[in-house]
Amino acid sequence: MAAGDGDVKLGTLGSGSESSSDGSSDSPGSAGAAAEGGGWAAAALALLTGGGEMLLNVALVALVLLGAYRLWVRWGRRGLGAGAGAGEESPAATLPRMKKRDFSLEQLRQYDGSRNPRILLAVNGKVFDVTKGSKFYGPEGPYGIFAGRDASRGLATFCLDKDALKDEYDDLSDLNAVQMESVREWEMQFKEKYDYVGRLLKPGEEPSEYTDEEDTKDHNKQD
Numbered sequence: 001m002a003a004g005d006g007d008v009k010l011g012t013l014g015s016g017s018e019s020s021s022d023g024s025s026d027s028p029g030s031a032g033a034a035a036e037g038g039g040w041a042a043a044a045l046a047l048l049t050g051g052g053e054m055l056l057n058v059a060l061v062a063l064v065l066l067g068a069y070r071l072w073v074r075w076g077r078r079g080l081g082a083g084a085g086a087g088e089e090s091p092a093a094t095l096p097r098m099k100k101r102d103f104s105l106e107q108l109r110q111y112d113g114s115r116n117p118r119i120l121l122a123v124n125g126k127v128f129d130v131t132k133g134s135k136f137y138g139p140e141g142p143y144g145i146f147a148g149r150d151a152s153r154g155l156a157t158f159c160l161d162k163d164a165l166k167d168e169y170d171d172l173s174d175l176n177a178v179q180m181e182s183v184r185e186w187e188m189q190f191k192e193k194y195d196y197v198g199r200l201l202k203p204g205e206e207p208s209e210y211t212d213e214e215d216t217k218d219h220n221k222q223d
Helices: 003-012 028-084 131-137 152-157 177-193 212-222
Strands: 120-123 126-129 195-199
Touching (some): 126 177, 152 177
Antiparallel strands (some): 126 195
């Protein structure tokens, strides 16, 4: 409502006095009422404008608080959970670094995190020590099925079922080009994150003998 409209309406409602022929009021109180009406209209307009800005500010603050709460729910609780066991050392922290050696399938299965605290798995013929990732590859982890096994086929096919893992040596000869490329990419990722400890032996293959110098050299490369 415009300020002019408020002047007219509040003026005519003054004290019942009649207006003159040129439309202006004869009552001295009408001018005061008109001024008062204009003041109220201006105040109302200012209140509406300021109220809109206030609502916008409140909405922005609410969005920021909501975002902060969601971040806390997602990450803060994890931090609290980790803090509860902060005094406990992880298995990787208590185990010495494994010397380089080769493994048969039977030997590899001993390192599944349940019979042995150390966790190993193989990818594309390479054996990696993933003990420091026990929350993922340990018995209770989401990828615990790969512990102590050749994980190549499961990683290539994105399958976490036991059917994706063979009990005998798997030469991966039936995988297509895309799947083999995926296996090689996984191998590179494990090399970057975990210790490479040796080869997965084919049936009848003899293990290599590694010197302390070779072992130290390989570990230094990984560090």
